[in-house]
Amino acid sequence: xxxxxxxxxxxxxxxxxxxxxxxxxxxxxxxxxxxxxxxxxxxxxxxxxxxxxxxxxxxxxxxxxxxxxxxxxxxxxxxxxxxxxxxxxxxxxxxxxxxxxxxxxxxxxxxxxxxxxxxxxxxxxxxxxxx
Amino acid sequence: xxxxxxxxxxxxxxxxxxxxxxxxxxxxxxxxxxxxxxxxxxxxxxxxxxxxxxxxxxxxxxxxxxxxxxxxxxxxxxxxxxxxxxxxxxxxxxxxxxxxxxxxxxxxxxxxxxxxxxxxxxxxxxxxxxxxxxxxxxxxxxxxxxxxxxxxxxxxxxxxxxxxxxxxxxxxxxxxxxxxxxxxxxxxxxxxxxxxxxxxxxxxxxxxxxxxxxxxxxxxxxxxxxxxxxxxxxxxxxxxxxxxxxxxx
Numbered sequence: 001x002x003x004x005x006x007x008x009x010x011x012x013x014x015x016x017x018x019x020x021x022x023x024x025x026x027x028x029x030x031x032x033x034x035x036x037x038x039x040x041x042x043x044x045x046x047x048x049x050x051x052x053x054x055x056x057x058x059x060x061x062x063x064x065x066x067x068x069x070x071x072x073x074x075x076x077x078x079x080x081x082x083x084x085x086x087x088x089x090x091x092x093x094x095x096x097x098x099x100x101x102x103x104x105x106x107x108x109x110x111x112x113x114x115x116x117x118x119x120x121x122x123x124x125x126x127x128x129x130x131x
Numbered sequence: 132x133x134x135x136x137x138x139x140x141x142x143x144x145x146x147x148x149x150x151x152x153x154x155x156x157x158x159x160x161x162x163x164x165x166x167x168x169x170x171x172x173x174x175x176x177x178x179x180x181x182x183x184x185x186x187x188x189x190x191x192x193x194x195x196x197x198x199x200x201x202x203x204x205x206x207x208x209x210x211x212x213x214x215x216x217x218x219x220x221x222x223x224x225x226x227x228x229x230x231x232x233x234x235x236x237x238x239x240x241x242x243x244x245x246x247x248x249x250x251x252x253x254x255x256x257x258x259x260x261x262x263x264x265x266x267x268x269x270x271x272x273x274x275x276x277x278x279x280x281x282x283x284x285x286x287x288x289x290x291x292x293x294x295x296x297x298x299x300x301x302x303x304x305x306x307x308x309x310x311x312x313x314x315x316x317x318x319x320x321x322x323x324x325x326x327x328x329x330x331x332x333x334x335x336x337x338x339x340x341x342x343x344x345x346x347x348x349x350x351x352x353x354x355x356x357x358x359x360x361x362x363x364x365x366x367x368x369x370x371x372x373x374x375x376x377x378x379x380x
Contacts, residue, residue, distance in 0.1 A: 005192050006293070007224055013290035016297060019305070020286065026279025029263070030253045038249055040212030041242075042287065096262060103264070125307050127318070 015057035017131040022109050029102050033084035033095040051081045069108055076101045171210035178217035185224050223292035232326035239325050242288055243281050243360050247332055250280040251362035274334040281332050285323055301326040308350040319346040329354045333361060339373055348375055
């Protein structure tokens with residue numbers, strides 16, 4: 001059995017900040033409903049890995065979101081995933097319904113970030129950026 | 132290969148001159164018949180040998196699909212992805228073993244360009260189909276989606292190579308770069324930074340007179356150049372490097 005490759009990290013990257021989650025949502029909006037990477041750089045990327053990454057990101061910023069928003073985002077994620085799963089060929093309209101839920105998630109994150117700026121709460125670099 | 136080797140003349144170019152990046156650097160315009168499986172296989176062997184020479188502990192983990200008889204099924208797309216992956220791994224191993232970030236700068240540029248091009252096409256298609264419902268103008272929304280997709284994938288790519296792009300190291304994605312030279316601390320956030328090069332993904336043309344670009348040059352990490360990466364669909368000269376302007380004595 002070969003030793004693990006010291007230069008390869010098999011674990012998925014989980015977004016660590018609100019803005020990184022926002023970046024992930026932008027990527028998901030583009031590549032719904034399958035989320036397959038057209039370039040082949042990430043051959044394991046699919047609907048399951050994407051929603052695992054997204055909900056992992058929500059978990060990581062749970063305190064910043066607050067319990068109510070966290071629960072709302074997790075619920076939106078479950079519903080969006082079900083819609084995309086039911087329209088993998090992008091033919092029955094459910095992809096657009098799922099994408100609308102991703103837009104809702106963007107709005108929730110935007111609200112949280114705006115509130116953090118208003119309240120002058122610092123990010124991990126000590127800057128008031130909304131993160 | 133360093134950025135200087137990739138962009139001949141960069142080192143001696145006068146301050147502020149914009150140096151265009153040739154399209155074929157990204158393997159976009161090479162002859163299709165050269166992209167045969169054999170050429171790609173040879174490249175993967177060469178790259179693997181080069182990485183092994185840098186660090187004998189390195190090895191390549193891959194799962195290749197096989198047919199009913201156990202023969203490997205390798206497509207041109209799969210081999211191309213493998214070459215790109217090995218190039219990135221070679222750059223990452225070089226950076227970690229020798230502290231030389233030149234190759235990683237080149238591979239970052241190639242990676243970002245490919246992702247920006249693909250995201251642009253996808254964004255345009257969705258906008259035309261009325262499936263993005265942007266709150267901004269179409270152009271702003273498109274640029275925003277391209278930026279976000281590129282940053283997201285770049286973080287993942289670095290992470291996969293064991294590079295922390297969110298810390299205080301020389302490789303960073305969308306992190307604060309301070310300028311402590313004036314009275315008040317100011318900062319800029321390049322989409323990416325690899326050692327002494329800043330990368331900006333954008334749809335609009337930017338020059339040394341753009342405040343954001345000047346801000347990058349003023350940052351404490353003193354970049355030697357700012358690379359402006361625009362989707363190739365925007366035409367000739369879409370991507371270019373702006374060298375640090377010479378300081379008058």
